[in-house]
Amino acid sequence: MSTETMTRAEAAPAVLPVGRYGYDQVDRTFLRERIEQFRDQVNRRIAGDLTEEEFKPLRLMNGLYLQLHAYMLRVAVPYGTLGSKQVRALARIAREFDKGYGHFTTRQNIQFNWIRLEDTVAALEVLAEADMHAIQTSGNCIRNITSDEFAGAAKDELLDPRVHAEILRQWSTLHPEFTFLPRKFKFAISGSPHDRVVARFHDIGLIARPGPHGRPVFEVFVGGGLGRTPIVGVSLRDDLPEEDLLAYMEAILRVYNEFGRRDNIYKARIKILVQALGADEFRRRVEEEFVAMDRARYRLEPALVAAIKARFGAPDFAPEGDAATVLAEDRRRDVAFDAWVRTNTHEHKAPGYISVVVSLKPAGGIPGDATAEQLDLLADLADEFSFGELRVTHLQNVVLGHVRQDQLHTVWQRLSQAGLGTANVNFITDIVACPGLDYCALANARSIPIAQKLSSRFADLELQREIGDLRINISGCINACGHHHAAHLGILGVDKRGQEAFQITLGGSGEEDASIGQILGPAMAEDETVDAVSRLIDLYLVRRENGERFLDTYRRVGTAVFKDVVYAPA
Amino acid sequence: MPLLENCHPVEDTWRYAVEGETLGAGDVIVPLDRLSEGLGRSDGRLGVVLPNSETVSVLKEALPKLALVVVTFPIFRDGRAFSQARALREHLHFTGKIRASGHILPDQYEFLIRCGVDSVEVSGNADMATWEQALRRFTIATQPSPVLDEKPTGFGLRRFLATP
Numbered sequence: 001m002s003t004e005t006m007t008r009a010e011a012a013p014a015v016l017p018v019g020r021y022g023y024d025q026v027d028r029t030f031l032r033e034r035i036e037q038f039r040d041q042v043n044r045r046i047a048g049d050l051t052e053e054e055f056k057p058l059r060l061m062n063g064l065y066l067q068l069h070a071y072m073l074r075v076a077v078p079y080g081t082l083g084s085k086q087v088r089a090l091a092r093i094a095r096e097f098d099k100g101y102g103h104f105t106t107r108q109n110i111q112f113n114w115i116r117l118e119d120t121v122a123a124l125e126v127l128a129e130a131d132m133h134a135i136q137t138s139g140n141c142i143r144n145i146t147s148d149e150f151a152g153a154a155k156d157e158l159l160d161p162r163v164h165a166e167i168l169r170q171w172s173t174l175h176p177e178f179t180f181l182p183r184k185f186k187f188a189i190s191g192s193p194h195d196r197v198v199a200r201f202h203d204i205g206l207i208a209r210p211g212p213h214g215r216p217v218f219e220v221f222v223g224g225g226l227g228r229t230p231i232v233g234v235s236l237r238d239d240l241p242e243e244d245l246l247a248y249m250e251a252i253l254r255v256y257n258e259f260g261r262r263d264n265i266y267k268a269r270i271k272i273l274v275q276a277l278g279a280d281e282f283r284r285r286v287e288e289e290f291v292a293m294d295r296a297r298y299r300l301e302p303a304l305v306a307a308i309k310a311r312f313g314a315p316d317f318a319p320e321g322d323a324a325t326v327l328a329e330d331r332r333r334d335v336a337f338d339a340w341v342r343t344n345t346h347e348h349k350a351p352g353y354i355s356v357v358v359s360l361k362p363a364g365g366i367p368g369d370a371t372a373e374q375l376d377l378l379a380d381l382a383d384e385f386s387f388g389e390l391r392v393t394h395l396q397n398v399v400l401g402h403v404r405q406d407q408l409h410t411v412w413q414r415l416s417q418a419g420l421g422t423a424n425v426n427f428i429t430d431i432v433a434c435p436g437l438d439y440c441a442l443a444n445a446r447s448i449p450i451a452q453k454l455s456s457r458f459a460d461l462e463l464q465r466e467i468g469d470l471r472i473n474i475s476g477c478i479n480a481c482g483h484h485h486a487a488h489l490g491i492l493g494v495d496k497r498g499q500e501a502f503q504i505t506l507g508g509s510g511e512e513d514a515s516i517g518q519i520l521g522p523a524m525a526e527d528e529t530v531d532a533v534s535r536l537i538d539l540y541l542v543r544r545e546n547g548e549r550f551l552d553t554y555r556r557v558g559t560a561v562f563k564d565v566v567y568a569p570a
Numbered sequence: 571m572p573l574l575e576n577c578h579p580v581e582d583t584w585r586y587a588v589e590g591e592t593l594g595a596g597d598v599i600v601p602l603d604r605l606s607e608g609l610g611r612s613d614g615r616l617g618v619v620l621p622n623s624e625t626v627s628v629l630k631e632a633l634p635k636l637a638l639v640v641v642t643f644p645i646f647r648d649g650r651a652f653s654q655a656r657a658l659r660e661h662l663h664f665t666g667k668i669r670a671s672g673h674i675l676p677d678q679y680e681f682l683i684r685c686g687v688d689s690v691e692v693s694g695n696a697d698m699a700t701w702e703q704a705l706r707r708f709t710i711a712t713q714p715s716p717v718l719d720e721k722p723t724g725f726g727l728r729r730f731l732a733t734p
Contacts, residue, residue: 170712176681180649257653
């Protein structure tokens with residue numbers, strides 16, 4: 001770097017991004033080195049120095065999949081937090097390298113489904129200009145660290161988990177020992193007693209809370225997962241001190257790397273190892289590793305945590321003023337706005353502020369898709385109303401974290417004009433769906449058309465409000481990327497003698513009352529499945545008591561009546 | 571098969587024991603099941619091949635008498651040897667040489683070094699420039715090496731990687 005550029009870099013005002021770690025020149029150099037590495041790997045593949053078998057894991061660890069019709073590039077959104085400049089870079093990629101849209105995923109990432117191999121390096125360069133990358137969004141390594149979409153904003157939060165998510169991100173990036181694991185490895189971290197990160201269905205789920213002297217402690221869940229073998233994770237530690245966080249994670253990963261199965265990819269996740277050894281034996285092996293290791297080397301000193309935290313920008317909240325009064329008045333005057341506020345907002349810790357969930361589930365739409373124009377609008381709204389920050393949710397929506405209550409009506413109007421004002425968060429049409437057979441080479445069935453049919457069937461907002469909270473998740477195959485097991489009403493695409501068909505599961509939950517949905521009965525064709533869902537809902541509306549959710553009624557009355565309403569001859 | 575150390579081909583003074591033949595004198599690498607035979611020998615240094623399905627503790631007794639441990643990659647995707655190399659250094663404080671053998675990509679070279687491996691067996695037609703470039707690719711890492719004392723940048727988890 002020349003003296004001149006050095007001076008300019010140092011003279012630049014240190015404006016730190018709100019809600020996420022701010023890169024400096026060293027981090028940017030690392031991204032450039034990573035892109036050069038990938039450019040070189042592509043060239044070696046073309047020259048024949050790398051076989052396709054050798055190239056595949058290397059491209060996957062740069063987020064590049066080969067799907068049914070094209071390459072897909074999955075971009076990392078660490079702990080689900082994006083800056084407005086980053087969102088505009090995503091819009092640019094959608095326009096220049098894809099068909100004008102992107103798809104938000106259940107791991108808070110965004111993927112582009114129509115990327116050409118020869119454009120990949122250029123796309124990675126666009127990302128790097130905005131301090132973004134696609135590192136470890138696929139492959140048998142530690143994947144993107146997911147977190148609470150209301151982090152740093154939620155009233156019920158005990159501790160903002162994003163600083164520790166960033167520490168885990170850095171620690172896991174190109175980890176020398178854990179980049180060729182038996183299988184993929186997913187972390188989620190929350191700082192709220194209300195589990196919004198599905199901690200118990202991750203390879204490692206962490207729940208942070210303040211401990212003695214205000215230092216964070218962590219509850220550690222391990223061995224949860226969905227996929228072919230849905231399992232609720234076991235609690236390994238309830239009181240892990242912050243200074244041992246990395247050491248303990250190393251210990252878990254080491255036991256997994258050494259003992260995890262490698263003979264069968266369907267038995268290779270850590271959940272299978274934990275089940276095979278039993279929780280007690282697994283814990284014993286982790287503890288054995290933990291006490292043997294050079295703990296000083298991995299100790300997370302308060303000064304180190306503080307240094308990383310110091311790279312995070314914090315929102316400068318304005319005084320409450322009459323914001324709450326203005327909001328109350330706006331709600332009184334505008335019934336449609338009031339309905340949207342009821343469903344699409346979340347209580348904020350700062351007086352006068354509120355968090356907004358922007359639904360990416362319009363009636364009849366494709367869950368999680370956003371066009372380049374919508375992305376640009378979201379970036380503008382983030383700049384104007386939420387400190388330039390945006391979050392992606394694992395339910396495939398987007399959150400404006402810190403909106404002034406007296407500006408909420410304006411935000412809603414702007415969203416509505418762009419088709420982003422649907423008041424359906426957590427309702428029956430707030431559907432989660434994987435890309436399915438429209439894109440994915442693994443799928444047995446298309447997830448998107450059935451999601452669109454269900455969304456159209458229940459489009460009436462009055463009806464949706466009557467039904468209340470009901471989570472529908474759809475997976476196009478047993479790999480369960482749509483998290484169907486964790487849904488109140490899950491739908492799984494299967495291949496039934498060469499025809500696409502769908503199984504219904506009932507009773508799942510991904511929250512602190514985690515449970516795995518149970519299969520209701522034989523798979524049905526797409527339209528039959530949509531009709532069956534209608535009958536299940538009708539039954540629920542008849543049988544519910546005292547404002548029960550669908551899930552509560554199902555748990556109370558049991559499977560039999562629900563099964564009868566779908567399968568018994570009329 | 572060329573042996574790579576610090577990106578450079580070096581002379582391999584070791585030979586692998588041949589099945590059915592006596593070990594003889596000099597620097598010999600034995601399979602695990604001939605370890606005691608090797609330990610009974612008095613002339614020459616001893617190395618052993620550690621299959622990646624074994625835990626390093628099987629070498630615990632013998633380690634002070636070993637000058638070399640070979641960790642193995644049946645296929646490059648099977649990363650158990652990274653943990654074995656690290657455990658040999660970190661837990662068993664092994665100070666002899668660790669060599670990596672098998673199906674290894676240049677893209678894994680830095681990881682091997684940072685886990686405590688000294689040398690890598692590469693195929694006869696390997697392009698040395700690719701291996702050297704791979705090792706020099708990154709100037710920083712964002713986690714402590716389990717075995718090397720890399721210089722932290724003074725900020726967070728980052729540390730500069732020494733280039734050989």
